[in-house]
Amino acid sequence: MTTLTSLTLKDALEGLRSRSFSSAEITRAHLDAMEAARGLNAFVLETPEAALAQAAASDERLAGGEGGPLEGAPLGIKDLFCTKGVRATAGSRILGDFTPTYESTVTAHLWRDGAVMTGKLNMDEFAMGSSNETSAFGPVINPWRSRGSNRALTPGGSSGGSAAAVAADLVLGATATDTGGSIRQPASLTGTVGIKPTYGRCSRWGVVAFASSLDQAGPLAKTVEDAAILLKSMSGHDPKDSTSLPVDVPDFPSFVGRSVKGLRIGVPREYRVDGMPAEIDDLWSKGVAWLKDAGCEVVEVSLPHTRYALPAYYIIAPAEASSNLARYDGMRYGARVEGASLNDVYELTRAEGFGEEVKRRILIGAYVLSAGYYDAYYLKALKVRRRIADDFDKAFEGVDALLTPTAPSAAFGLGENAADPVAMYLNDIFTVTVNLAGLPAISVPGGLDAQGLPLGLQLIGRALDEETIFSLAGALEKAAAFKARPERWW
Amino acid sequence: MAIDVETVRKVAKLAHIRVPEARLAPLAGELSGIMQWIEQLAEVDTNGVEPMTSAVAMGLPMREDVVTEGGDAAAILANAPKSRDGFFVVPKVVE
Numbered sequence: 096m097t098t099l100t101s102l103t104l105k106d107a108l109e110g111l112r113s114r115s116f117s118s119a120e121i122t123r124a125h126l127d128a129m130e131a132a133r134g135l136n137a138f139v140l141e142t143p144e145a146a147l148a149q150a151a152a153s154d155e156r157l158a159g160g161e162g163g164p165l166e167g168a169p170l171g172i173k174d175l176f177c178t179k180g181v182r183a184t185a186g187s188r189i190l191g192d193f194t195p196t197y198e199s200t201v202t203a204h205l206w207r208d209g210a211v212m213t214g215k216l217n218m219d220e221f222a223m224g225s226s227n228e229t230s231a232f233g234p235v236i237n238p239w240r241s242r243g244s245n246r247a248l249t250p251g252g253s254s255g256g257s258a259a260a261v262a263a264d265l266v267l268g269a270t271a272t273d274t275g276g277s278i279r280q281p282a283s284l285t286g287t288v289g290i291k292p293t294y295g296r297c298s299r300w301g302v303v304a305f306a307s308s309l310d311q312a313g314p315l316a317k318t319v320e321d322a323a324i325l326l327k328s329m330s331g332h333d334p335k336d337s338t339s340l341p342v343d344v345p346d347f348p349s350f351v352g353r354s355v356k357g358l359r360i361g362v363p364r365e366y367r368v369d370g371m372p373a374e375i376d377d378l379w380s381k382g383v384a385w386l387k388d389a390g391c392e393v394v395e396v397s398l399p400h401t402r403y404a405l406p407a408y409y410i411i412a413p414a415e416a417s418s419n420l421a422r423y424d425g426m427r428y429g430a431r432v433e434g435a436s437l438n439d440v441y442e443l444t445r446a447e448g449f450g451e452e453v454k455r456r457i458l459i460g461a462y463v464l465s466a467g468y469y470d471a472y473y474l475k476a477l478k479v480r481r482r483i484a485d486d487f488d489k490a491f492e493g494v495d496a497l498l499t500p501t502a503p504s505a506a507f508g509l510g511e512n513a514a515d516p517v518a519m520y521l522n523d524i525f526t527v528t529v530n531l532a533g534l535p536a537i538s539v540p541g542g543l544d545a546q547g548l549p550l551g552l553q554l555i556g557r558a559l560d561e562e563t564i565f566s567l568a569g570a571l572e573k574a575a576a577f578k579a580r581p582e583r584w585w
Numbered sequence: 586m587a588i589d590v591e592t593v594r595k596v597a598k599l600a601h602i603r604v605p606e607a608r609l610a611p612l613a614g615e616l617s618g619i620m621q622w623i624e625q626l627a628e629v630d631t632n633g634v635e636p637m638t639s640a641v642a643m644g645l646p647m648r649e650d651v652v653t654e655g656g657d658a659a660a661i662l663a664n665a666p667k668s669r670d671g672f673f674v675v676p677k678v679v680e
Contacts, residue, residue, distance in 0.1 A: 191666075192664075193664050194663070194664060196657075196660035196661075196663050196664075197660075293641075294640035294641055295640070295641045295643070308638075308639060308640050309640065334646075334648065337645050337646060338639070338640075338641060338643075340641065340643070341646070400629065402625075403625065403626055403628075403629050406622060406623040406624075406625055406626050407626060409619065409622075409623055410623060410626075417600060421601075424601070425666060426665075426666070426673060426675050427661075427664070427665055427673055428664035428665060428666075429664070429666070430666070431666035431667070433676075434676070436676065437675070437676045437677070437678055438601070440676050441601040442601050442602060442603035443603055445600075445601055445602045445603070446602050446603040446604070449602065454602055454604075455612070455615060455616065455619070457600050457602065458593070458596050458597060458600055458602070458612070458616060459616060459619060459620070460600075461596045461599045461600040462588070462592070462596045462616070462620075465595075465596065465599060472623070472626075474636055475626055475627075475629075475631060476626060477636030477637050477638060478629075478631035478634040478635070478636050478637070479626055479629050479631060480636075480637040481631075481634050481635060481636065481637035482629060482631065482634060484637055515618075516615060516618070516619055517618060517619060517622050530640075531637075531640075532640070533640030533641055558641070
C-alpha cells in the first residue's frame with residue numbers, strides 16, 4: 096500500500112477531495128515524517144500545532160463540499176518567506192527571533208487555496224550559497240547518498256531545505272526562491288522538479304530581499320504537474336510589488352501532458368563547458384533524443400555571452416544585496432549588539448549577525464558601487480546583462496525553448512567546495528543566465544549518474560511562456576521515467 | 586584588480602561591518618580572487634549598449650496618491666529590539 100507521504104501532490108489532492116483520507120491524516124503523516132527526519136536538518140522551525148489546526152479547518156471545508164485547489168495539502172515554506180506570527184530568519188542570525196506581523200503574498204495565495212504549512216525550511220543565509228552550508232542553522236543533508244557510501248552530500252542551495260524535504264517525502268511540495276539558480280540547482284541535486292518562473296510572475300512582497308532585480312519565487316515538487324499546480328497558486332499580480340506583472344495566470348497544469356510535436360528546441364553550444372562530467376553530457380544527449388522522439392525539432396543555437404553571465408551576476412547581485420541588506424541595522428527589528436556609539440552598534444550588530452559569505456558579498460557590492468568603480472564594474476555589468484538578454488532574444492527568434500543541463504555536477508560532499516568562493520559560484524553556470532534575462536526555466540530529473548545520484552535537465556522558455564516549458568517538461572519526465580528514490584537511512 | 590588591506594578597511598567602514606584586524610588580510614585575498622575572476626568582463630564589447638536596469642520591459646506603475654494603510658504602530662514595533670511609549674529606542678545620535 097502506498098503511504099500518504101509517498102503520494103504526489105496531485106494524487107493527494109484527489110484523495111482529499113474524494114474523502115479517501117482527511118487532511119488531518121495526511122498532515123499527521125507528514126508531521127511524523129518530518130520528526131523522524133530531523134537528521135536531514137531540512138526544517139529550521141516545525142509548526143505541528145498550527146498545521147493540525149489548518150488541517151482541521153480544511154477538513155471542515157472539504158466535508159462541506161468546498162475547498163480551494165490546494166485544500167488540505169501539507170507544504171513546507173522556505174524561511175525566506177514572511178509568515179504572519181511564525182518566526183522568519185532567512186537562514187541568518189541577524190534577524191534574531193523576527194516574527195513577521197504580515198504574510199508574504201505568495202504564501203497568502205497558498206493559504207487562500209487551502210494549503211497547510213508544516214514548517215519553515217532551511218536555506219543558505221539570505222539565499223547566498225549553492226550548498227546550504229552558509230545557513231546559520233547548519234547545512235541540510237541530502238537524502239541521496241552515493242552508492243555504497245554514507246558520506247553526507249549537499250542538497251544544493253540556496254533552497255536546500257525545500258529540495259531535501261520534497262525528495263525525502265517530508266512535504267507534498269515546497270516554496271523556494273531563485274536568484275541565480277537556487278530552485279533549479281537543488282532540484283537537480285535531489286531528483287525533484289523546480290521551476291523559476293518569469294521575473295514578475297510571483298510577487299516578491301514579503302519575501303526577504305537578496306537581489307531584487309533577480310529574485311523570483313517558485314515551487315519545488317515531486318512531479319512536473321505538481322510544480323504546475325503549485326505555481327498556479329503562487330502566481331498572480333500584486334500591486335504591493337511594483338515589478339509584479341499585471342497579467343492573468345494561465346492554467347499551468349493543463350499544459351502538462353500536451354503534445355510537443357513540431358516545437359523547435361535550441362541546444363546552446365556554449366553550455367558545453369570544459370571539464371563537464373561525461374555523464375551530464377550523455378544525459379543532455381538523451382534529452383535531445385527524448386524530445387526528438389516526442390516530435391520536436393532540435394537545432395544548435397549560440398548564446399555567445401554565456402561565459403560572462405556569472406561574473407556579471409557577481410557584480411549585480413552583491414551590489415543589490417549590499418543595498419538591500421543595509422536595512423539590518425539593529426534598530427527596528429532583528430538582533431542588536433550594544434556598543435558605545437551608534438556606529439559601534441551598527442558595525443558590531445552586522446559583524447555578529449552576518450555570516451562570512453554574506454559579508455563577502457556585501458563588501459564586494461559596496462566596493463563595486465563605491466566612487467571611482469561604479470562605471471568600471473556596476474555599469475559594465477549592467478551592459479553585459481543586456482548583451483546576455485539580447486542573446487536569448489535572438490535565439491528565441493528561431494526556437495521555442497532551450498534544453499541544457501541544470502548543474503555542472505551531481506550532489507557533492509559537504510565541505511568539498513567551501514574553501515574557494517569562485518569554485519562554489521560555478522555551480523550556477525547553467526542557471527544564472529536565465530535570472531539575468533528574467534526568463535522562466537524548469538529543472539526535471541533525467542537520470543542517475545554512475546554513483547546513483549540524480550541529474551537534472553533544464554528547459555528555458557520565452558518570457559511569460561511557462562506553458563511551453565511545462566509541456567516540454569512533461570514530455571521529458573515521461574520519456575526519462577525517473578522513478579528512483581533515495582534509500583531511507585535517516 | 587587586487588584589493589589591498591586598506592581598501593577592505595574602507596569598504597567595511599562603508600558597509601558598517603566591523604572587521605577584526607586579523608581578518609583584513611585574508612578578506613583582501615578572498616575579495617581579490619573574486620574580483621580577478623570578474624575582470625574578464627572587460628573582454629566584452631559594450632560600446633553603445635544600454636545598461637539593463639530591469640528584468641522586465643515595463644515602466645513602474647503609478648497609483649493614486651492616497652493612504653493605503655497605517656495606524657498600526659504596535660505591529661511595526663512588535664519586533665523592535667527596544668521600544669517605549671510607541672517609539673523605537675535607539676542609541677544616542679546627537680551629543
